[in-house]
Amino acid sequence: MSETYELAVIGAGPAGMEAAIAASEAGVKTVIIDGLPREGGQYYRKPSQAFTASRKTVVEKEGDLLAERLAGAPAVKIFNALTWGIFKEEKSEGWLVGLYGPDVPKWVHARTLVLANGAYDTPVAFPGWTLPGVITSGAALILVKSQGVAPGQRVLVTGSGPLLLSSAAHLIEAGVEVVGVCETTRLFPKGIIYAPTMLGQLHRLQEGMQYLSLLLRKKVPYRTGWSILEVHGKEHVEEAVIARVDSKGIPLAGSLRTERVDTVVCGFGLTPNTGLARMLGCRMEYQPQKGGWVPLRDSMLQTSLPGVYMAGDGAGICGAENARWEGRLAGTAIALLTGHLSNQEAGKIIQRVGPELARQRRFGRLLGELFSPNPGWISLARDETLLCRCEEVGLAEVKAAVADGARTLGEVKMVTRAGMGNCQGRMCERSVAGAIMQACLAEGATPESVGMYSIRPPLHPLPMDFLAEAGLEE
Amino acid sequence: MSNVFDVIVIGAGYIGSSVAYHLCAAGLRTALFDQGSMAAGASRASYGSIQIQDLELSKSVELIRLARTRLATLEENLEQKVGLRRIGGLLLIENENQWQMMEARLKALHSQGIHSELVPAAHLREVEPRLDTSTLLGGLYHDDEGQIDPFRLIWGYLVQARRLGLQEFYFTEVTGFDVKNGRLEGIITPHEYYSAGRVVLCTGAYTRQLGRLLGREWDIQYILGQAMVTDPAEPVLHNHISSASFFEETPADQEGAVRVGLAISQSIHGHLLLGEAMVVADTFQSWVPNQSLQAIAGYVLRCFPSFCRLRVRRSWSAPVAYTPDWCPWLGPVPGIEGLFLATAFRSTVVVTPLIGELVTKLVTGGKCDLNIDNFLPERNLDYAH
Amino acid sequence: MRIKSFGSTLPEWQRGRSIQIQVDGKAIEAFEGETVAAALLASGIHTFRLSRKNKEPRGLFCGMGICYECLVTVNGTHAVQACLTPVAEGMQVETCREWEL
Numbered sequence: 001m002s003e004t005y006e007l008a009v010i011g012a013g014p015a016g017m018e019a020a021i022a023a024s025e026a027g028v029k030t031v032i033i034d035g036l037p038r039e040g041g042q043y044y045r046k047p048s049q050a051f052t053a054s055r056k057t058v059v060e061k062e063g064d065l066l067a068e069r070l071a072g073a074p075a076v077k078i079f080n081a082l083t084w085g086i087f088k089e090e091k092s093e094g095w096l097v098g099l100y101g102p103d104v105p106k107w108v109h110a111r112t113l114v115l116a117n118g119a120y121d122t123p124v125a126f127p128g129w130t131l132p133g134v135i136t137s138g139a140a141l142i143l144v145k146s147q148g149v150a151p152g153q154r155v156l157v158t159g160s161g162p163l164l165l166s167s168a169a170h171l172i173e174a175g176v177e178v179v180g181v182c183e184t185t186r187l188f189p190k191g192i193i194y195a196p197t198m199l200g201q202l203h204r205l206q207e208g209m210q211y212l213s214l215l216l217r218k219k220v221p222y223r224t225g226w227s228i229l230e231v232h233g234k235e236h237v238e239e240a241v242i243a244r245v246d247s248k249g250i251p252l253a254g255s256l257r258t259e260r261v262d263t264v265v266c267g268f269g270l271t272p273n274t275g276l277a278r279m280l281g282c283r284m285e286y287q288p289q290k291g292g293w294v295p296l297r298d299s300m301l302q303t304s305l306p307g308v309y310m311a312g313d314g315a316g317i318c319g320a321e322n323a324r325w326e327g328r329l330a331g332t333a334i335a336l337l338t339g340h341l342s343n344q345e346a347g348k349i350i351q352r353v354g355p356e357l358a359r360q361r362r363f364g365r366l367l368g369e370l371f372s373p374n375p376g377w378i379s380l381a382r383d384e385t386l387l388c389r390c391e392e393v394g395l396a397e398v399k400a401a402v403a404d405g406a407r408t409l410g411e412v413k414m415v416t417r418a419g420m421g422n423c424q425g426r427m428c429e430r431s432v433a434g435a436i437m438q439a440c441l442a443e444g445a446t447p448e449s450v451g452m453y454s455i456r457p458p459l460h461p462l463p464m465d466f467l468a469e470a471g472l473e474e
Numbered sequence: 475m476s477n478v479f480d481v482i483v484i485g486a487g488y489i490g491s492s493v494a495y496h497l498c499a500a501g502l503r504t505a506l507f508d509q510g511s512m513a514a515g516a517s518r519a520s521y522g523s524i525q526i527q528d529l530e531l532s533k534s535v536e537l538i539r540l541a542r543t544r545l546a547t548l549e550e551n552l553e554q555k556v557g558l559r560r561i562g563g564l565l566l567i568e569n570e571n572q573w574q575m576m577e578a579r580l581k582a583l584h585s586q587g588i589h590s591e592l593v594p595a596a597h598l599r600e601v602e603p604r605l606d607t608s609t610l611l612g613g614l615y616h617d618d619e620g621q622i623d624p625f626r627l628i629w630g631y632l633v634q635a636r637r638l639g640l641q642e643f644y645f646t647e648v649t650g651f652d653v654k655n656g657r658l659e660g661i662i663t664p665h666e667y668y669s670a671g672r673v674v675l676c677t678g679a680y681t682r683q684l685g686r687l688l689g690r691e692w693d694i695q696y697i698l699g700q701a702m703v704t705d706p707a708e709p710v711l712h713n714h715i716s717s718a719s720f721f722e723e724t725p726a727d728q729e730g731a732v733r734v735g736l737a738i739s740q741s742i743h744g745h746l747l748l749g750e751a752m753v754v755a756d757t758f759q760s761w762v763p764n765q766s767l768q769a770i771a772g773y774v775l776r777c778f779p780s781f782c783r784l785r786v787r788r789s790w791s792a793p794v795a796y797t798p799d800w801c802p803w804l805g806p807v808p809g810i811e812g813l814f815l816a817t818a819f820r821s822t823v824v825v826t827p828l829i830g831e832l833v834t835k836l837v838t839g840g841k842c843d844l845n846i847d848n849f850l851p852e853r854n855l856d857y858a859h
Numbered sequence: 860m861r862i863k864s865f866g867s868t869l870p871e872w873q874r875g876r877s878i879q880i881q882v883d884g885k886a887i888e889a890f891e892g893e894t895v896a897a898a899l900l901a902s903g904i905h906t907f908r909l910s911r912k913n914k915e916p917r918g919l920f921c922g923m924g925i926c927y928e929c930l931v932t933v934n935g936t937h938a939v940q941a942c943l944t945p946v947a948e949g950m951q952v953e954t955c956r957e958w959e960l
Contacts, residue, residue, distance in 0.1 A: 035924065037945070042923060048945060050875030050892030060870045087764050090730060098764060107764075120925050130928075132905035132918030139922025139942075147897035148862045148872055151919075173866025210868070235916050236905050273925070279761065389920075390927060392912040404633045405642075410511045414625040417743070422705075422787065422927035422938075427920075456761055461705065461785035461938070468771035468782075470764070705938070706911065707960040784960060785938065 005031045005076070006338050007331075008097050008110030010083050010276060013041020014320045015312025015327035016116035017070045022331025022349075023114075024075035027340040031108055032075050033099065035082040039067050041118050042138060043320040047146040066324075078104055085457030086113070086280055094307070098470065100462055106470050112307040112337065114330045115277055116323070117314035119270040119291065122373055123427045124159070125387050125395075126380040127230035129266075133237030137167040137267030144174045151176075152263030156240045158182040158228040159267035160374070162208065162367065165222075167265055169211035172218055179259045181215065182226040182242050184249050184374065227251065227380065231264055240264050249376030269373055270317045275424065277315075279455040280305060286447040289368025290316030292430065293452055300333040301326060309333060318364030325356045378434035387435060388428040390421020398432055402439040408451045409433055422461055425453035479505045479641070481837055482661055482670040484648055484684070487517030488624070488822050490676035491631035492830030495552075498638035500834050505641045505668060506632075507648060507661070513628050515678045517822070519699055519792030521739045521747045522627070523714045524620035524824045526588055527563045531579075533801055533848040535586050537825060540844055544827040545620070551827075554630030557623030557742050562713040564593075564602055565614040565720070566736065566777065572718035576614045579721070590616045604710055606779050619714055622823060623742060631830075650687055651813075658812035672837050674814045679758065679793030681803075681817055688810065693857040694795050694803070694818055698759060700766045701737065701749030702789035704781075711740035715777065729754050734769040736777065746784065748774050753791075762789040796820075797854060804829065804849040805836065815851050861901045880950040889946040896922070896929050896941035899952070907931050907941055909955050932956045 009020045012034035024030040032039075040046050044063030056064070070077070081104040087096040094111040121136035128134065135151055137159065143149045154177045157168045161183075168181045215222050229243040229251055244255035272291045278284065282295045283304035294316040295303045302309050311330040312323030329350065336346040381387060383396035393416045401415045409425075409432060412418055418432050419425035425432075429452065437445045458467075483494045486508035497504040508514055524545065529538055549558055567573050576592060583590050594612040598605055601615050632640070643663070650662035651673070660669035675681055679696035717736035724733070730753065737749040751766035767789055775782055795818045797803055802825075803815040816833050819825055828844075835842045865871040875891030882904060889898035896919050899907065906916040908930050920928040922942050929941040932953040941952075 035943070047872055048875065048892035050890075051872040053870060053872055055865070055871040057868065057870050085764065087761075096764060120921060120923060123921075123926075130910075130915060130917060132907070132916050135919055136921050139919055142922045142942075143897060143900070144862065145869060147893055148865075148874060149893070149897040149901045150860050150862055151900060153860065169868050173869045174862045175860075175864060175866075214868070236918075389910075389917075392910055392915075404629070405636050408511060408644075411629075414513065415629050420787075423925060424788070427926050454760070456788050456790055457764075457767070458786060458789070461787050463783050463785050464704070464771050464775055465782040467767050467786055468775050470768050707958075710960050780960065783937070 002105055002107040002109060003031070004109040005029050006111045007031070007114065007334050008033060008095070008108055009075070009114045009116060010097070011041065011116035011118060011312070011314065012036070012039040012070075012077070012079070013116060013118045013312060013323065014043055014066065015118075015314070015323035015330075016041065016114065017066050018324045018327030019114045019116060019311055019331035019334075020075040021069050021073045022328045023334045024073045026332070026335035028335050028338050030075040031078060031110065032070070033078045033081050033083060033097070033108070035080065035101070037079050039070055039077070039079070042142070043323075045142060045146050047148070051148075078108070080104060082460050083276065084459045084462055086276060098457070100460065100466060112334050113309065114327075114334065115308065115310045115314060116312045116327060117273040117276060119272050119313040119317055120426065121266070122268045122271045122291070122430060124266065124268045124377045124380060125385050125431045126228055127382055127385050128232055128237070130386055130389055131231055131233050131237050132235065133233065133262055134231055134264045134266065137163045137265050140167050140265045141170055144170050150174045151265070152261070153177060154179055154261045155263040155265055156180055156182070156228070156242070156259050156261045157265045157267070158242070159269070160184045161267060161269045163267040165208060165211040165215070167267055168220065169214045171265070172214060172220065178218070178220045179261055180221040180223060180242070182228060183222065183224045184227040184245050186225040186247065228264065228266070229256065229380070237262055237264055249374040250379045268377065270313060271430065272316055273314050275426070275455050275459050277303060277310060278452065279457060279459065280308060282308060284452065287316060288372045289365060290318070292373065293447075301330045302333065307337070317368065318360055319367070322357065322360035322364055325353055325360060329353045329357065373430065375434060375437070378431060378438050381431065381435070387431040388416075388418035388421065390423055390427070391417045393418040393428075395435055398435045399439055402436055407436065407440060407445065407449065409436070409453055410451060412436060413453060419453045424455055424459065429453055477666060477668045479503050479668060479670040481672045481674065482507065482668060483674045483676060484508070484661075485515070485676035485678065485680070485817070486512040486628070486632075486642070486644070487515050487676060487678065488520070488628060488826045489816050489819065489829055491628045491635070492826045493674055493676055493816060493833045494640055495631040495635040495638075496830035496834040497837065498635045498640050500838060502838070503639065504635070505643060505670070506635075507643045507646050507663070509645070509647045509680065511644050512632060513625065515680065516699070516792045516794045517624060517628060519701060519790055519794070520624045520823065521701070521714070521737065521749075522557070522622040522624040522823055523739055524622065525563055525714060525821055526619055527565050527590060527614060527616050528716065528720060528821065529583070529588070530800060530820055531582050531586065534820070536844060537828070538821065541825040541828040544831065545824060548827050552630050552634055554626070554633065556627040556630050558620065559742065560618060560620050562601065562615060562617045563619035564713040564715050565718045566715065567611045567613055567718045568609060569611065572722065573611050575721050576718050580614060588616070590614050602711070602713055602715065604778050604780055606777055609776065614718065615713070621714070621739065621742070624823075627823075627826065648684060648687070653688065653810055656809060656811055658810055672812045672814065674816055674833055674837065676816050678795040678817055681795060681815070691857040692855055693798055696793040696795045698753045698755050698791050699749070699794045700751040700753065700762045700770070700789065700791045701747060702762070702767065702770060702786050704746040704748065704784045704786050706744030707740070707746060707784060708744065709740065711738065711746065714739045729756065732763065732765045732769055734773050736773055738774060738777070746781070748786070758793050759791055762791045799854060802849050803851040803855065804832065804846050805851055807855070808852045878946065878948040880946050880948075880952060882952045883954055891946070893946050894942055895931060895933065895939075895944045895946055895950070895952055898946050899941060899954075904954065907954050932958070
């Protein structure tokens with residue numbers, strides 16, 4: 001008999017953990033679900049329990065405290081469980097969550113949902129990006145921080161945003177030779193305007209200065225206004241070509257540099273993981289400074305679907321601290337909705353959370369404006385560059401579809417098969433949309449007119465025998 | 475861009491895109507409207523199968539026969555490759571009743587010059603090697619069915635039609651018709667008025683709500699058809715597989731009940747298309763209920779146990795329309811001069827090229843190569859209590 | 860390569876016990892708690908599969924299970940994401956194995 005809860009929290013990162021703690025401690029019957037073996041998400045990602053820590057950083061200790069609070073909260077925890085679909089319950093008001101994993105229940109009923117699916121590195125296509133050795137900054141950090149493995153020996157770090165410095169610093173500390181960091185955004189003079197906001201985030205400034213000073217000490221060149229141009233190699237990365245770029249991110253002629261490397265770490269910002277929200281039919285809006293398409297939410301973080309809330313980077317990029325405050329707000333909102341907290345009690349919590357969230361959002365806006373995905377990045381792709389890695393569809397094919405009259409992602413997908421692969425378009429949506437907009441610039445194509453890929457269950461490919469047996473246990 | 479057209483086509487699926495193309499090719503100033511994108515309705519859920527075995531025998535034989543001849547020259551005429559290829563078709567027989575029905579059907583098909591073969595269970599694997607025949611009595615087999623790529627076909631028509639001047643309006647809902655003294659003058663959308671003396675509805679499940687805009691209650695129903703697609707595999711399926719249960723009478727379903735039939739094909743790219751579940755509903759829904767996924771997977775694995783580890787990538791649901799006698803509506807709407815219907819086809823893929831041609835003749839007052847009396851809407855259009 | 864000394868911005872971990880896995884028929888050292896991807900990379904194996912159409916080498920990309928590039932065959936099961944799969948004693952990993960139904 002599948003269990004019924006008042007709340008299912010999908011994702012056990014900073015936002016999910018806070019939501020589960022806030023709701024369950026208020027008395028809401030809560031389950032928290034994650035595909036990883038342990039809580040933490042990406043930000044507080046821990047290695048397996050088979051590893052033992054001999055020293056932890058500030059972030060790890062923070063993560064430990066949060067994990068302890070979750071362990072002590074009365075929420076049920078289900079790990080190693082991939083949420084592949086959420087279906088509206090016919091008989092009740094709630095939702096049926098489909099899970100896939102070893103030794104996990106196949107279904108979970110929940111009256112309300114908090115989706116806290118986090119984010120993933122924004123994929124940017126450039127010649128050679130599919131070669132083994134080109135990895136995201138997320139992949140580099142996971143390898144180095146929770147697996148104790150360096151991705152390579154000579155690394156170029158490229159992209160845009162605060163994660164670049166962090167990735168480079170972590171790689172240096174892992175004993176890797178970092179040949180350079182290429183930040184495509186020119187930080188000055190734009191960055192100076194935001195100095196006051198930065199002062200309100202002193203600990204982050206300090207962090208950033210720490211990373212920068214490490215790079216200086218190790219004489220690692222940090223170039224702003226430079227980007228990866230192309231990567232060469234037969235079976236694996238062998239060399240990377242970088243170039244100076246203009247304010248749109250478009251490479252400038254005559255400024256090339258070739259670096260012999262075996263790894264290229266790409267960090268072009270983050271994209272919210274909105275698959276579940278879109279599959280459910282939540283109304284979305286395009287907000288570039290939040291990472292692209294994000295769900296519409298009210299002040300209590302409820303989406304356009306009653307009973308479905310979203311918190312954290314999965315609803316718009318704003319960092320781990322914001323995620324935690326949003327999680328707490330969403331959990332409190334659910335506790336109020338389900339009658340476990342009175343208006344007064346909830347009001348008190350919201351009074352505390354409100355100003356913190358406002359502060360985080362100001363910082364998030366700063367980051368968003370400085371490091372918003374640059375529409376010019378599509379210029380890095382050439383005609384033969386693959387945009388859809390799964391189905392191996394190149395820029396040329398997308399342009400041909402547009403030349404034949406395609407104007408939306410849906411049409412390009414139908415005609416070229418881009419977005420029909422395993423990843424359900426996560427890796428190519430932005431690039432294909434960018435290519436369509438660039439080809440239709442004169443017609444004034446916008447992200448709204450180009451649209452999104454439609455997402456359908458299963459969210460992850462599932463074997464037939466699993467689906468055949470996934471009946472409801474009566 | 476002017477808002478005046480000779481003909482307006484509503485519905486950008488198989489039929490609508492073919493009609494739009496043929497109208498443009500005949501030199502008519504044509505516009506195509508859809509409340510969604512191209513192929514937003516039943517066409518999106520199609521396998522692209524060209525079947526002969528599910529042929530409706532009392533009225534549709536000539537239609538299908540003529541339609542097949544148009545298919546043969548389609549790619550040449552359209553100057554587009556649409557993935558047209560020949561595959562066989564196999565109707566699986568699971569019980570005595572179905573066996574007798576298929577025997578009768580075999581004779582009926584023969585009398586129409588269509589030569590199928592009744593294959594006993596012991597020989598089924600010669601036709602379809604991976605099939606588990608342990609629960610089957612046999613199958614009705616026809617070696618000359620076919621398959622196209624649904625999106626390539628619709629896109630092919632649209633690309634050529636654009637070159638001939640087609641104007642397209644997607645994500646545009648028709649909110650009204652302008653009828654004066656029994657004559658159609660144009661259509662109304664949320665922001666604009668478009669004038670045309672002739673309008674063709676190729677709107678499938680959406681036809682009923684368009685009829686209501688005219689104050690009519692048309693008797694066209696729909697069910698939600700559901701299917702799913704897998705990872706690509708090496709060529710493992712040689713035929714389109716369906717079940718003889720398709721022909722069995724079943725009691726009317728309650729709303730929400732899931733009925734499962736069998737429809738399995740392998741696409742030209744190697745993906746297996748697995749279906750089909752049917753759900754009675756009164757709202758359109760684009761995602762698949764979990765019971766449908768389970769039911770389809772279960773049925774497929776009973777027939778093909780070796781597919782057990784094949785991974786399902788995506789599922790979908792689309793509304794499929796039908797009229798009271800399961801035959802299409804093709805012809806003028808009585809009482810409204812200039813309004814035509816071309817919808818609710820049972821074997822849509824095979825008739826798509828032909829219908830575009832026939833509708834063009836209807837709309838321009840030309841002579842059809844086919845007697846379409848059986849399909850005129852006036853026979854059962856309005857909902858009778 | 861496996862990290863030998865951890866700088867101050869990194870947490871310092873002791874790996875789990877040493878185990879052996881088979882990769883394309885060869886015995887490879889790994890540590891309990893590592894993912895298949897990490898163990899492969901640490902052994903200098905970067906190509907996990909060949910792309911279906913163009914037969915191009917592919918390996919780890921996102922590291923967190925959403926890009927589906929790091930697919931390997933594990934104990935006969937096809938299309939297993941190496942970045943999400945923990946190693947186990949005696950595990951049989953095959954890279955670039957073309958799958959047949």
